[in-house]
Amino acid sequence: MNNEIPVQSLGPQGEVMAHAVDACVHCGFCLPACPTYAILGDEMDSPRGRIVLMKEVLEGELPLADAAPHLDRCLGCQACVSACPSGVPYGELITSFRGWSEPLRERSPFDRAKRAAILKILPAPRVFSVAARVGQYAKPLAPLLPAALRAPMDLLPEHVPAMQPNARVTPARGRKRGRVAFLAGCAQQALAPNFNAATLRVLARNGIEVVIPEGQGCCGAAALHTGARDEALRLVRQNLRAFDPDEYDAILSNAAGCGAGLKEYPVVVHGLEGEERARAFAAKVQDISEYLGKLLREGDLERPMPTSRPLTVAYHDACHLAHAQKIRLAPRELLRAIPGVTVAEVPEGDLCCGSAGTYNLEQPELANQLGVRKAGNILSTTPDLIASGNIGCHTQIQSHVRRQGSRVPVLHTVEVLDLAYRGEL
Amino acid sequence: MTPEKVASTPGSPARGPRSNGVPDSPLAAELTRTLGPKKVLSARSERLNYRYDAIQFGETPLAVVLPESTADVVTAVRAARAAGVPVVGRGAASGLSGGAAPLRESLVISFTRMTRLEVFPERREARAQSGVVTLSVTEKARPHGLIYPPDPASFRTSTIGGNLGENAGGPMCFKYGVTGDYVKGLEFVDEGGEVHELTRDAYDLAGLLIGSEGTLGLITEATLRLTPPPRYTRTLMASFPEVGEAAEAVSAAIAAGAVPSKLEFMDRACTNAVEDFLAIGLPREAGAVLLVDTDGDDLETVEEERALVEAACLRAGGTVRRAATDAESAALWQARRSVSPALGRIRPQRMNEDIVVPRSALPDVVREIRALGDASGLPLVQFGHIGDGNLHPNILFDPRRESPAAVHDLAHEIALVAIRHGGVLSGEHGIGTMKRPFMREAVDPVTLGALWSVKHALDPRELLNPGKILPDEHEDAPHAHP
Ligand SMILES: Cc1cc2nc3c(=O)[nH]c(=O)nc-3n(C[C@H](O)[C@H](O)[C@H](O)COP(=O)(O)OP(=O)(O)OC[C@H]3O[C@@H](n4cnc5c(N)ncnc54)[C@H](O)[C@@H]3O)c2cc1C
Ligand code: SF4
Ligand code: SF4
Numbered sequence: 067m068n069n070e071i072p073v074q075s076l077g078p079q080g081e082v083m084a085h086a087v088d089a090c091v092h093c094g095f096c097l098p099a100c101p102t103y104a105i106l107g108d109e110m111d112s113p114r115g116r117i118v119l120m121k122e123v124l125e126g127e128l129p130l131a132d133a134a135p136h137l138d139r140c141l142g143c144q145a146c147v148s149a150c151p152s153g154v155p156y157g158e159l160i161t162s163f164r165g166w167s168e169p170l171r172e173r174s175p176f177d178r179a180k181r182a183a184i185l186k187i188l189p190a191p192r193v194f195s196v197a198a199r200v201g202q203y204a205k206p207l208a209p210l211l212p213a214a215l216r217a218p219m220d221l222l223p224e225h226v227p228a229m230q231p232n233a234r235v236t237p238a239r240g241r242k243r244g245r246v247a248f249l250a251g252c253a254q255q256a257l258a259p260n261f262n263a264a265t266l267r268v269l270a271r272n273g274i275e276v277v278i279p280e281g282q283g284c285c286g287a288a289a290l291h292t293g294a295r296d297e298a299l300r301l302v303r304q305n306l307r308a309f310d311p312d313e314y315d316a317i318l319s320n321a322a323g324c325g326a327g328l329k330e331y332p333v334v335v336h337g338l339e340g341e342e343r344a345r346a347f348a349a350k351v352q353d354i355s356e357y358l359g360k361l362l363r364e365g366d367l368e369r370p371m372p373t374s375r376p377l378t379v380a381y382h383d384a385c386h387l388a389h390a391q392k393i394r395l396a397p398r399e400l401l402r403a404i405p406g407v408t409v410a411e412v413p414e415g416d417l418c419c420g421s422a423g424t425y426n427l428e429q430p431e432l433a434n435q436l437g438v439r440k441a442g443n444i445l446s447t448t449p450d451l452i453a454s455g456n457i458g459c460h461t462q463i464q465s466h467v468r469r470q471g472s473r474v475p476v477l478h479t480v481e482v483l484d485l486a487y488r489g490e491l
Numbered sequence: 492m493t494p495e496k497v498a499s500t501p502g503s504p505a506r507g508p509r510s511n512g513v514p515d516s517p518l519a520a521e522l523t524r525t526l527g528p529k530k531v532l533s534a535r536s537e538r539l540n541y542r543y544d545a546i547q548f549g550e551t552p553l554a555v556v557l558p559e560s561t562a563d564v565v566t567a568v569r570a571a572r573a574a575g576v577p578v579v580g581r582g583a584a585s586g587l588s589g590g591a592a593p594l595r596e597s598l599v600i601s602f603t604r605m606t607r608l609e610v611f612p613e614r615r616e617a618r619a620q621s622g623v624v625t626l627s628v629t630e631k632a633r634p635h636g637l638i639y640p641p642d643p644a645s646f647r648t649s650t651i652g653g654n655l656g657e658n659a660g661g662p663m664c665f666k667y668g669v670t671g672d673y674v675k676g677l678e679f680v681d682e683g684g685e686v687h688e689l690t691r692d693a694y695d696l697a698g699l700l701i702g703s704e705g706t707l708g709l710i711t712e713a714t715l716r717l718t719p720p721p722r723y724t725r726t727l728m729a730s731f732p733e734v735g736e737a738a739e740a741v742s743a744a745i746a747a748g749a750v751p752s753k754l755e756f757m758d759r760a761c762t763n764a765v766e767d768f769l770a771i772g773l774p775r776e777a778g779a780v781l782l783v784d785t786d787g788d789d790l791e792t793v794e795e796e797r798a799l800v801e802a803a804c805l806r807a808g809g810t811v812r813r814a815a816t817d818a819e820s821a822a823l824w825q826a827r828r829s830v831s832p833a834l835g836r837i838r839p840q841r842m843n844e845d846i847v848v849p850r851s852a853l854p855d856v857v858r859e860i861r862a863l864g865d866a867s868g869l870p871l872v873q874f875g876h877i878g879d880g881n882l883h884p885n886i887l888f889d890p891r892r893e894s895p896a897a898v899h900d901l902a903h904e905i906a907l908v909a910i911r912h913g914g915v916l917s918g919e920h921g922i923g924t925m926k927r928p929f930m931r932e933a934v935d936p937v938t939l940g941a942l943w944s945v946k947h948a949l950d951p952r953e954l955l956n957p958g959k960i961l962p963d964e965h966e967d968a969p970h971a972h973p
Contacts, residue, residue: 068839068890091835093545094585094648098624107604107622108532108557109540109584118540132536151768152835 071124078337079162086159099149110136113146143385143418168293236276243273247314254457264484281308287327320354322386322456359396370486373406380449384456404486410447421462441466519554541599544584549592552599561711569684571598580705582653585645588923594958621652637717640667658702660919662753665878671701679708705956721786726820729804730777737779738853740807749799753784754878764833838887848914881918922960
């Protein structure tokens with residue numbers, strides 16, 4: 067698609083955007099992959115349509131406010147990237163566009179306050195934990211609240227667990243085979259502290275020493291993908307300071323969204339100071355399943371104990387693992403490595419569950435429709451367990467599966483492995 | 492949920508025109524009144540997205556209707572006629588001849604929400620509304636032991652309405668035929684807003700609508716023929732040092748009596764573009780590659796046919812690789828399906844041809860086209876359902892680097908090669924606007940006159956997809972540029 071985007075006036079991010087627009091041949095191969103197109107059935111809410119909208123805005127042909135509603139509905143799930151044979155870097159385009167356009171948006175004071183609150187609360191585990199508890203107690207009031215406030219409450223688990231601080235260094239057990247840095251995550255620490263606990267146990271059991279570097283913060287993905295570029299840059303710089311890539315074999319994350327965010331650092335600082343360091347850093351970043359999967363393939367993963375009875379595990383591909391990081395095989399292999407486990411493929415597996423970072427809060431109706439569809443598809447495999455590798459998917463799926471009357475446990479892939487090691491599956 | 496119709500945020504500092512979200516044409520206002528706001532798009536940001544297909548950008552439509560039923564289509568067509576506004580039908584806009592891109596300010600009727608699909612296994616039939624995605628017909632029929640064979644490379648995206656509009660083919664068409672061979676009947680809305688149900692008895696009017704690119708009527712539903720899938724399929728890939736040798740192998744294999752279910756061809760530029768994208772080990776140095784499936788219910792015959800093809804390929808100077816597993820053959824076919832968009836990595840735009848020539852002429856034709864491409868200095872690639880004599884020479888270009896006039900001239904010369912060898916301008920992608928300028932050379936004046944008479948009988952006011960297929964009656968020279 068030819069563009070006349072005034073690249074010079076847009077800076078380094080302008081180059082990124084112009085390149086993506088040019089690469090699109092508007093073949094439409096991405097349409098069937100897009101969740102919002104699947105639900106709304108119109109071109110403006112498809113990847114191809116959104117690329118055209120962004121191009122028109124950047125070229126000055128269309129007011130931003132006219133394109134915004136359709137761009138806001140994009141989940142950033144990157145299913146279109148997996149589907150696109152022309153290699154259009156849609157993820158980079160929409161992220162850069164959101165960063166560029168946010169300062170130009172006119173938002174209502176309520177909208178601004180909500181966004182600011184989300185971006186403040188999400189990355190701060192302690193604040194989040196308190197907010198979640200307050201929300202939990204306020205839950206009975208939910209029906210009285212406006213939709214924008216109700217949505218986040220619907221997602222809270224019935225029981226918000228207590229925060230569990232993690233040791234700064236978790237030593238390897240047995241022969242030490244590696245040393246990794248771990249991104250402890252933010253909201254996840256409050257909502258699902260066992261994700262981290264299980265991760266540390268599994269790594270230690272496999273002879274890996276884990277360091278949680280001090281001074282680390284939120285990965286910045288939420289800020290970046292909602293267009294709060296300055297805030298994102300601040301967080302990126304903070305983490306680049308906290309993690310010295312030379313000190314570790316790998317930098318691990320157990321949240322697909324965060325891992326994808328860390329791998330994006332070179333794009334964020336493209337053309338700015340620190341690009342070099344960001345590249346070295348990103349080269350070391352791995353998802354926990356990617357890292358353990360490699361151990362498994364090399365025959366270095368300690369064998370999990372067999373399950374007490376045959377178990378069907380429905381594995382849900384988090385968008386930020388499958389599409390953004392192209393990790394599909396490793397988590398399945400890890401689950402299959404547990405004797406007694408069969409992995410079930412979920413119908414429409416590539417369609418986002420609707421969680422997508424802050425999407426649940428910003429587009430509650432679409433998020434809800436996708437959640438209902440995802441839960442139905444997962445339950446159609448009659449699983450004994452549901453596994454995924456992302457906190458956002460986890461809460462969304464759990465909440466919708468429960469609403470459809472099922473009590474099937476929803477776990478992180480690494481929790482399943484941890485249980486298997488302990489003979490509790 | 493109801494999609495928001497207008498921007499939720501007030502004006503922005505972005506430059507350029509502004510819209511206020513109010514239907515800005517009387518037609519849009521009228522349609523919104525009769526069909527309700529959910530089915531009508533009138534804001535400019537929305538209409539902008541209905542001006543293109545996979546090859547061309549056209550005029551921004553005055554309004555867009557997203558009908559949910561035949562009755563909605565009738566309402567929309569009547570309103571457009573009353574307003575004297577042309578009507579353009581649109582499926583997934585994956586068309587490669589500009590068919591769904593409006594040339595004038597029009598009403599676009601986009602069928603993507605008309606997706607009702609029923610399968611009647613006992614009759615081996617499916618009834619599909621026009622917005623049904625092609626692949627989903629087979630997906631829904633498969634549990635009943637049936638498939639829908641027409642398989643354009645775009646089958647995950649394209650719609651049944653668009654397939655009928657273009658009479659789409661696909662790799663399977665060599666043995667199993669094209670879309671039109673699987674249509675038992677169809678329902679369409681004419682220019683006056685009347686609904687017709689056509690079968691293929693008496694005058695084959697259904698056949699007339701198939702491939703008419705929305706210029707004779709709007710197809711709303713179709714009854715499709717389903718078949719049981721063959722029990723066995725075998726795949727092979729052959730690579731050749733030179734492009735003409737691949738074509739010779741095709742002629743020889745078919746002359747020897749093989750009827751492969753798929754027989755596809757990719758030249759070096761294609762294999763390399765796909766390899767850049769998929770990295771599945773295609774032979775980068777080969778001048779051309781053939782991909783062949785033989786199939787049937789009797790394994791011995793299927794293997795015999797594969798052996799015939801293999802022998803022909805070896806005699807023509809090729810190297811043959813058999814797909815050992817289903818996964819391997821799936822990968823090879825994915826490679827073929829990815830050709831078209833993978834080419835976008837080379838240049839942002841392309842002029843895409845869709846010629847069909849007699850099989851005996853294939854070696855000469857592919858060599859002549861290769862030579863034209865080399866002489867022009869423009870990136871030119873060839874691929875296609877070569878078993879049918881169907882070739883897709885594509886000229887890749889970037890209008891900022893290459894002159895559109897040079898591109899057009901090369902396309903014209905390629906069209907002339909086809910015509911000189913007794914071929915035609917379109918096998919499956921339609922004429923649309925892209926190949927309309929060459930129609931005068933391909934079709935004699937008397938026949939063109941007859942085509943115009945048919946058009947006028949069904950569309951006297953020329954309101955249905957004007958400017959497509961048929962060159963203006965009063966013009967005589969090809970002139971339009973891509
Ligand atoms: C990468 C790629 C690969 C392709 N491979 C093939 C291939 O192998 N074989 C092949 O044949 N084609 C192929 N195509 C071309 C294209 O996919 C087909 O022409 C397809 O049939 C178009 O379907 P659509 O739903 O996208 O229709 P559109 O592009 O939306 O419309 C096509 C034409 O049909 C008309 N139309 C649409 N719906 C209706 C209706 N309901 N009633 C009347 N007229 C209507 C439109 O006005 C237009 O003229 C390919 C395209 C791409 C991008
Ligand atoms: S699949 Fe890729 S090239 Fe095709 S329309 Fe989508 S983004 Fe553009
Ligand atoms: S990122 Fe997801 S929601 Fe957004 S356009 Fe791509 S497929 Fe659609």
